[in-house]
Amino acid sequence: MPDPEFPPSPLPRSFFARDSRTVARELLGRELVHDSAEGILIARIVETEAYGDERDSACHVARGRTPRNEVLYGPPGHAYVYLVYGLHELLNVVTECDGLPGAVLLRAIVPVHGKAAMVARRNGRAGRELGNGPGKLSQALGITRAAFNRADLCSGRGLWFAAGTPAAAGEIRTGPRVGIDYADPVDRDAPWRFLLRPGQQ
DNA sequence: TAGCGGATTGGCT
DNA sequence: GCCAATCCGCTAG
Numbered sequence: 001m002p003d004p005e006f007p008p009s010p011l012p013r014s015f016f017a018r019d020s021r022t023v024a025r026e027l028l029g030r031e032l033v034h035d036s037a038e039g040i041l042i043a044r045i046v047e048t049e050a051y052g053d054e055r056d057s058a059c060h061v062a063r064g065r066t067p068r069n070e071v072l073y074g075p076p077g078h079a080y081v082y083l084v085y086g087l088h089e090l091l092n093v094v095t096e097c098d099g100l101p102g103a104v105l106l107r108a109i110v111p112v113h114g115k116a117a118m119v120a121r122r123n124g125r126a127g128r129e130l131g132n133g134p135g136k137l138s139q140a141l142g143i144t145r146a147a148f149n150r151a152d153l154c155s156g157r158g159l160w161f162a163a164g165t166p167a168a169a170g171e172i173r174t175g176p177r178v179g180i181d182y183a184d185p186v187d188r189d190a191p192w193r194f195l196l197r198p199g200q201q
Numbered sequence: 202t203a204g205c206g207g208a209t210t211g212g213c214t
Numbered sequence: 215g216c217c218a219a220t221c222c223g224c225t226a227g
Contacts (some may be wrong), residue, residue: 049208051208058208059208060208060223063224063225066223066224067223068222068223068224069223082208082222082223083207083220083221083222083223084207084208084209084221085206085207085209085210085219085220085221086207086219086220086221086222087209087210087219087220087221088209088210090208090209092208105208107208129211133209133210134208134209135209135210136209136210177208178208178209179207179208179209180208182206182207183208
């Protein structure tokens, strides 16, 4: 008899219709589920970053609306996947209400189910290197722009988030976001990075 | 329409 | 610790 909780059901759109920092914090310990060609892949989210509106000079909407970032202005719970350095695909989930831009970048995961398939996608890297970076987790789970940019992540088909085991406040550390030296100092130094403390992952 | 540089990664010194 | 890889969105002209 099949387990009614497998694969786990998706988090509702209302979860993402909140402040980006709240969503980033509350995604820690949750699960990312990909119904892939190799079967169901499930990973626990252990690091995120929040990106704000046009006032956030680190965010892709800092210079206004463009074809690339348009999805960030749309309804929450959709995917924003983009290419950096010509090589790596980074996964974000759109936050805030329809019309207000915002997103959370997924920065690190640990495998929960389907680890062998993730290791294979990562060319044999099975330890921390499996998913301790935004480009690495996309590769491990098989997330690409072509497949998921602008996709709805609340449908329970393809790619979605699940309840998992939310992190307690004492398990969470914060710090400045990574790789945004180009941003204004106030944004560069803002503690909008959230991660589970070592040992809590 | 040319040029710049990036929300990164992995290999080499 | 340094640096190449490798696209493409964005800005300036």
